[in-house]
Amino acid sequence: MKVTVVGAGAVGASCAEYIAIKNFASEVVLLDIKEGYAEGKAMDLMQCASLNGFDTKISGSTNDYLKTANSDVCVITSGIPRKPGMTREELIDINAGIVKTVATNLIKYSPNTILIVVSNPMDTMAYLVHKATGLPKNKIIGMGGALDSARFKYRLAEALDAPISDVDGMVLGGHSDTGMVPLTRLATRNSVPVSEFLSEERLNQVKEDTKVGGATLTKLLGTSAWYAPGAAVSAMVHAIACDQKKMFPCSAMLEGEYNLSDICLGVPAIIGANGIEKIVEIELSNDEKTQIAESAEGVKVVNALLNV
Ligand SMILES: NC(=O)c1ccc[n+]([C@@H]2O[C@H](COP(=O)([O-])OP(=O)(O)OC[C@H]3O[C@@H](n4cnc5c(N)ncnc54)[C@H](O)[C@@H]3O)[C@@H](O)[C@H]2O)c1
């Protein structure tokens, strides 16, 4: 399994590190536009190999896409992150140009690759990659819901005073401060609905804290987060590499599912060797359906800013 990660910044390097530590990929290529940066990150990461016990070969490239040729999976993390006080949507002008160029370059050398889109505003960037590359819909996966669900579980465990491994839950909808739809109704602690343990008010607090998870970290860090984003991407790459058929909420191109079309939005999907192998349509309450529809409206407004 050969994986390329474009953008050797905070998220890209974290993603490469987690992929290597899990030892399922033979090769990871880090590519960045900044001269020598990806080579430096790759060398630093390779010097962890004997300490962390992995055999994955990590190499760096300054914008030379030939080195990415025949990648099975390519991850796009290139672009600018937000600063405190900004929304993800404000990144569109700069990131759309970067993501479009990067995606086009990647598929020139790896026409059969699966692309995982991370750069923000992610749902719109995934949509742009569909329009720019014409790859089949199973081959373009937007990463957002895996991260948002991990944050949801963190907040649920905090509220329950329980270990995170006791908790399960999922966040659908757009990867934005207002568009996320944490499914509190379906969240459980060891199969017991969390509403058995938490008041409606506390659950609403969990929901709100989850939705602003990225903004909270951006305020604390001065730039956006990277450890959990990197871990979320590596979990998805792992599912592809090992054909796990694991269900992740991810941004998928919809063609009628959830009554939506021509939009990439966070929905549950089975991820395996063929990328998005199935979009899972779960029964939602009327209130949840409304929230998903509103979330989709928000993403469509941002998509309309693209020249596609
Ligand atoms: N979808 C998610 O859940 C999620 C999570 C975290 C971050 N993000 C997004 O990921 C992106 C990266 O965040 P970060 O914290 O790693 O930023 P960063 O600034 O640390 O890294 C970005 C890297 O991209 C590189 N780059 C810029 N233009 C490029 C090009 N044309 N080709 C190759 N490389 C290029 C930069 O040189 C830089 O090293 C941001 O847009 C951020 O908002 C998304």
Ligand SMILES: O=C(O)C[C@H](O)C(=O)O
């Ligand atoms: O919050 C951000 O801007 C980055 C990312 O989308 C995140 O959720 O951490």
